[in-house]
Amino acid sequence: MIAPDRLEELFDRADRVLARLENLLPGTQPPPDWNAAVAFRWRKRGTQGWLQPVTKPHPIRLADIETVDEQKARIVANTRQFVAGHGANNVLLTGARGCGKSSLVKAVLNEFAADGLRLIEVDKDDLIDLPDIVELLQGRPERFILFCDDLSFEAGETAYKALKSVLDGSVAAPPDNVLIYATSNRRHLMPEYMAENLEQHRVGEEIHPGEAIEEKISLSERFGLWISFYPFSQDDYLAVFAHWAAVLGVPAAVIAASEREALNWALARGSRSGRVAWQFARDLAGRQP
16 A cells, blocks of 8 residues: 555656646647737747737838848839739748848838738748648738748758648648748758769750759749849948948948948958848947947
8 A cells, every 4th residue: 555645746746747748738729819910920839839929020111121122122012912912922032141131021021011911930940830820821811921031951851841832732722811931041942962963964965953953943943933132242231331320320420430340340240241230330329429
């Protein structure tokens, strides 16, 4: 027979084990409050996922993004068509880091939120849940952008298959009120190796890529609109610095006198980009009396 104190200890341990298991079991989450926010994050706890409202989305405006006018015009036109209920494409923004890819997506949300646009940020590790997220959105009157920031896949990862399926590879038609906007430093989202070039073969006068290359290209080409970003010139970098410094209240005379310091800041960072310009502008603004 088990002693009472020993029995109580066993019950306590069982309660602790059950409490841990509860977090792993699927539960019933209340439906999202679509009026609570214009931006949401997909969150996971164990196997359970839900949409968390973002109460303070980034306030950046289209007017704050300079030196990428062509890229801005293309994503704005695509989003305007989408919000209006016309044909529009999934968008892949690729290229130089810190040049405004993510900022453009956030600014587009702020531009069209009043017209019913909503944004849902999905982490790369949660892409396997894309079919469940899309099912939540189907039939809603709002227009949704699923935003995957800094997207890339390493060798052996399989989450990209869920992305391919939602983009254009499922037996079910993609809903009209959902698009995917993704940013990446890789044009084809996956690493490319020298050995893969050895898989190429000739058919007559034509060169055909190997299966590994075909697999990688097949993912990125499911995005109907590719928007490329390039490293900033010195003039572009200084223009972005001057804009943000003025927004942060730095006097014009101080901005003009700080251009050399701004260039040295970029040189120390090894990058001339909008992000680096913004960081120096913040530092300069913080040093003003």
